[in-house]
Amino acid sequence: MPATFRIYSSSAGSGKTYQLTKEYLKLALGSEDPAYFKQVLAITFTNDAAGEMKQRIIGALRKFAYPKAGETDALLAGVAEELAAEGLLPRRTETAEERQEEVRRRARETFRLVLYHYADFAVSTIDSFVQRIVTAFTRELELPATFEVELDTDAVLQTAVAALLDKVNRDPNSQLLARTLTEYALSRADEGKSWNNLPDELAGFGQFLFNETVHEAVAQLQTLTLQDFRRLHDTMRQRREAIENLFREVGTLATEALAEAGVTDADLYQGRSGIFGYATKWEERLLPDKEANSYVRTTLDQDKWYSGKVKTAADRQRVDAAKPVLQTAYDQFEKLRDVLLPQYLLLTAMQPYLFHASLLSELNKIVEQVSRERNVVLISEFNRRIAAIVLKEPVPFLYERLGERYAHLLIDEFQDTSVLQWNNLLPLVENSVGKDNLNLAVGDAKQAIYRWRGGEMEQILRLHQGDTAALAARATEPETRRLLQERYQGLQGRLEPKSLNVNYRSAAEIVDFNNEFFGHLRTQHPDFALVQDLFEPGFRQTVPGRTSPPSPLSRAPHPLAPSPKGEGELALDSSSKNSSGSPLSFSGEGAGG
Structure with missing residues (x-):
């Protein structure tokens, strides 16, 4: 085949x-x-x-079709020979001249037709x-019979955002939408952030409506209603609170046990930076970069519990009484972090965008309405x-x-x-x-x-x-x-x-640098399959005059071999200077178009 x-x-x-x-x-x-x-x-x-x-x-x-007298054409010769090798020229064309003349004849007829049927x-x-x-299938694609192509998606999106916000004030059936917007504004205020930039945020997130990369995900999101998103929001919020309560419970028990034993941060190794802070600061255990530090591990691994202020047997007895509680708190926090922290971080990352996603469907409906009213079709829709x-x-x-x-x-x-x-x-x-x-x-x-x-x-x-x-x-x-x-x-x-792989445009030093650079990237990222495939050795470049691409680690200079000037070739003379004083002079029509 x-x-x-x-x-x-x-x-x-x-x-x-x-x-x-x-x-x-x-x-x-x-x-x-x-x-x-x-x-x-x-x-x-x-x-x-x-x-x-x-x-x-x-x-x-x-x-x-119309060659100049005495002029040779490398492209014509190449086309003629390859067509002959593929059996696409008459058998009577036995010599190179006859084959080229046949191609010229065809070119004259084709050139004339191209001009008349451009x-x-x-x-x-x-x-x-x-x-x-x-344009040929407007009815099948459910488009207006006559429409204009709209290139400015930003303008249409801004209009749609304004119409969406205006809908809250004018449409009595938009209570759920109004409630969603109100709760978002209040949540931004609780976070100490401004809610005045809501139109800009909606317009920015609305760009996903026109992004081909995520069109399948956006289409799936649009199957959900505002009520669906509210239920999802409540479920996510409740799950986050449940995880927080589990961490809070461990921290509270540790804090109460320490207070009952009369142990303060001054009694323990490295104080609040050590096991005391790890067991009582439960909020930090929900942060990905707040794992047990070296002080905590030293306390547990080397049984180093006492601070320098613990001098008497009574002081040591108080600390010893708190050891099991602190050890249990550490074990429980580590288990919770291992099992629940990834889920908690995902929920935390998703929630800020849930509001925007819930409005995508509403925003898309208004975009379609604006397009119909203006009799336009966004180019991203095609x-x-x-x-x-x-x-x-x-x-x-x-x-x-x-x-x-x-x-x-x-x-x-x-x-x-x-x-x-x-x-x-x-x-x-x-x-x-x-x-x-x-x-x-x-x-x-x-x-x-x-x-x-x-x-x-x-x-x-x-x-x-x-x-x-x-x-x-x-x-x-x-x-x-x-x-x-x-x-x-x-x-x-x-x-x-x-x-x-032959680079007709760049000097050998540039080609060698690129080969080394891409080879270095491939060496430094062995675990990334795409990087390995993208920069595999077969993609290395060479320059005219070399029989094969250089090794990606080669640092030896490889001057360009001189070649005759002509169609599709590059000549480099490193011994002369051009008008700007550069030691490199390029001439000839490069094939690197």
């Missing part, structure tokens, strides 16, 4: 855009049909990247592609609306027409693609792979910068490793997990990992 989904791990400066352009040209020119480019969908992340890719593809087609030249951002789907269909249907009808139209899918900057975006694209890839068509994804997990808006670098890492089971297992809903497992099953045996 041929590998038809190629995963490129492309390090910085290694010619990612160059490789994408080359693969696109091979697909577009590998067919006798000059309109075949219409069946290739290339997706990238930003408008600038999409514009650059379009410019490179069209520029290459024009250069192929709208079918499918190179766009992922957001633009998603918007096209949404992927969720599509996922609501794509992740529930084995053959999503949204892609029936697109699946027939696009035979190949090329995805750029894959490390910044969110889980929702990839899950929405997966049916297209699965359909194309099922027809033995080439697809590819390009990215570098080390360059992921969009995690704040849902980008998930682990996706390209696991696909490069062929570990699709790990990706399917991330889904929390059993039905979604089952459907993803079925779709990934179609990719088994079809994944082809590739690496672009």
